[in-house]
Amino acid sequence: MKKFPKEEYSVPFFKDEDYVRKLCPKCGEYFWTQNPDQKTCGEATPEGCAPYTFINNPPTRKSYSLREMRETFLSFFEKREHIRIKPYPVVARWRGDIYLTHASIIDFQPYVTEGIAPPPANPLVIVQPCIRLVDIANTGPTFGRHLTVFEMGGHHAFNYPDKEVYWKDQTVRYHHEFITKELGVKSEEVVYKEDVWVGGGNAGPDLESIVRGLEVDTLVFMQFKVVNNEFVKLPIRTVDTGYGIDRYAWLSQGVPSCFHAVYSSLLDKIVEMAGIDEIDNDLLMKVAEVSGLVSLDKTASRLEARRKIAEIVGMKMDELDGFLLPIENVFAVADHTKCLSFILSEGVVPSNIQEGYLARLLFRRVYRLLRILGITDKLYDVMDMQIDFWSKDYSHLKEMRNEIMEILSVEEKKFEETIKRGGGLVKRIAEELKTKNILEIPVKTLTELYDSHGLPPEIVRQFAEEEGLEAEIPENFYALIAERHMQTTGKVEDARPEESLEKAVSNLLETEQLYCQDQYMREFEAKVLKVIDSEYVVLDKTCFYPESGGQPADTGNLVLDGNKVEVVDVQKVGRVIVHKVDGTVPKEDSRVKGMIDWERRYSLMKNHTATHIVNGAARRVLGQHVWQFGTQKGANRSRLDISHYRRLTLKEVHKIETLANQAVLQNIAVETSWMSRNEAEKLYGFRLYQGGAVPGKEIRVVKTGDWDVEACAGTHLKNTGEIGFIKIIHSERVQDGVERLVYSVGIPALKAVQENEEKLWRLSEILSAPLEKLDKTAEKVVAELKEANAEKRKLIKEIAEWESLVLGGRREGEEIEEVEGIKVVMRDFKEVIDVDRMVQTANQMIKRDEAIVTVFYGTDGKNARIMVMAGKTAIEKGANAGEIIREASVIIGGGGGGKVNFAQGGGTQIEKLLEAVEKAEEVLKKQLRH
RNA sequence: GGGCCGGUGGUUCAGUCUGGUAUGAAUGCCUGACUUGCACUCAGGAGGUCGGGGGUUCAAAUCCCCCCCGGUCCA
Incomplete structure (x- = not known):
């Protein structure tokens, strides 16, 4: 990513307050500090620039709960001419490009930041609940530096070319005043780190403020739009600040994790539910101090970070793991259930697409964590607690309580179902592997089970272990899943014809939308502004409705001097409405009369x-x-x-x-x-x-x-x-x-x-039953059909049995010959070439006498068919049905095949059937005599 | 929006790659025998438009195309 020059960051405030700019030797970033002896940037990064020093040692004047911190932040800026704005929903329904609100600025993009609509107030202050599922894997292991749901405080100012509110210097001054005067942090403890911020299609330089190792907020000076990877200056410069209200609360309390700070008693209850005994708080704090090293998406993997931390606290890695894993899981449960309650309260229905998928992802993760902790039965209790806890600030949660609980129970059943199905699947896979003497589930199988069947690897391992198999889950498991999805090549989108239209109409004025003024208008007069490709007509006004919002375009006619042209399609291209016509196009600047197909409209x-x-x-x-x-x-x-x-x-x-x-x-x-x-x-x-x-x-x-x-x-x-x-x-x-x-x-x-x-009447006619008895009659008919089907099969069997009995009798078309002690039964089935009949009959005969070879044949006038079946004794004597059929069926111009005991074949040259049968007989005799 | 997996007796599935008897398996059901302390045992039996439609072939559960239904992962 490109960096901005120093000038972008060196605000007068830094000069006034004797700040110096330095380069951090560990992470390679520039930072500003009042302390000339400061070596590193002081942030607890995965690169290890510094540890947290606020744990058990908060730098603020007092300790704040999340609610207190939220209110302190809002009223601080309210006192400084900012208007307080109510939070927006966490589901960003007003935006088509993202699903969830993941920052306070999201509320004002793109309409306000691009100057299309005015802001609700300027400047304004807001605390916005945000959801970031990208951090889901980090939530827990980083002790709350990452949360899937958090509150972002933002004081925003929108600077227009003709109206400046405030910009960089004032922003930093406000921030500094808040953190030092309001909260009581010593000025020299606040470090400002330079960075480049890009998000939501916008970009700009930003300063991150660090206190005792923790990055508490980001001050973004948004002034670019990202177009094709290039930064284009925006007319409006936006002060986009993001104060981590949760992190501020953590900082002020000095507790081991952000979860302790945010959830307090709720966290204790989950710990209690999970039956985790006395937690060694000293150890937890020691680990918390260096938890900045953990970051699952950066260079250090979980294991690597864990090893480093184990070394620092002087423990064996397994020991540390055993201590931390349940705690991390409880952290994640606390976070995810809050997140889930917020998402579900806004009516997101879990599904396998769009934001519904995110809800399902979250639910399944929570459920898995609860499974590991052994408290899936506590799901509803925890959710209930969350709803109670957060309803005090966000009252819509409790209004949705019943719907949330209902959705949860449906999801729970679905997931249980998936797991149950998976159990059977793994069992079968395990059995197959065991027959091949493989005692470990291959990684490929693990990824496939997850991707296609939704089975998380740890659940597969659990099932596999029950079958006595092992499963090694690779550290990069989810990266492998991502890889599976990379292999597919995306389709290239067709060039849309509108693109050329867009150019053609770009200098035209907005078309007056008559259908908005009077929705019942059927006719109008208008001036032809432009004709494109003698196919598209642009008028100064129109009551033809262009296709949008699921409503199809109007059709109708344009009339000029008695000449009618049909309007076949109407589209909105930017602000201009374009009529696609079929026929002689009117000239530019002429006046036309438009008539829409009113009945259709x-x-x-x-x-x-x-x-x-x-x-x-x-x-x-x-x-x-x-x-x-x-x-x-x-x-x-x-x-x-x-x-x-x-x-x-x-x-x-x-x-x-x-x-x-x-x-x-x-x-x-x-x-x-x-x-x-x-x-x-x-x-x-x-x-x-x-x-x-x-x-x-x-x-x-x-x-x-x-x-x-x-x-x-x-x-x-x-x-x-x-x-x-x-x-x-x-x-x-x-x-x-x-x-x-x-x-x-x-x-x-x-x-x-x-x-x-x-349809009902017709049905009634067919079944000759009165309407009110249709259902009963239909049931009866279907039952009878089934019965008849069964009867038919029974009869085929019976006939076969009976026919096999009269073996050697005077059945027409049958010849029996004894060769080498084997009875060769040749029978012409005539037009009955139904395999089932032949097979059943042959089966019956051979069941009775294994020293039999049957050669059955027949033709329905189109196809000829031969079937050979050999009993055990005959096979021992050398009979081979497959071979016979292969040689015989070639003659009738077809093919065939089968096994030693059974084979069938056929062809279309029915006149050669007898020849083929003779061939079959000849081959069989040769086999028997060999 | 895209990818992957699946649809076969009441249920859970095998068979599909490599077309050739659904002699299918387990379980459940029915009948009988044997037992009468906890998945009883044994013998026999019933139960199938192989999701639907089209195509290829002498022959399709199996190969090809279209559709329907379920599951699942990702954006």
């Missing part, structure tokens, strides 16, 4: 409003975790994908349908309005973003009474009553955790009902 409007209603109904029936996952509207039928943790029952579907139709009957007014992003979010919350992230400064809000509110650009009805009738046609599972509802609206809905009825 009106159906689409009905379907679109109905989608909002069904979504609201589903949420009411299934719970607050229901979010729109995707949607496609059509004139005849539409579909809505929603997140839900189990398969919908017909009852639930009917409930949703009934509720939706009630909303239709209530004739609810549908209001659309444009409002600023901040105002809309404040009024309606983030539920607005059902259809995903919505761009722009102003957003369009579609409000269906109290039923549903969404940010949506689509065309809607004035009243729900216009829908008439909604019929959910069927539901299917698109993905784990995603259910699809397919429905029709109005007359097509009626048609759907009628179609079903037609």
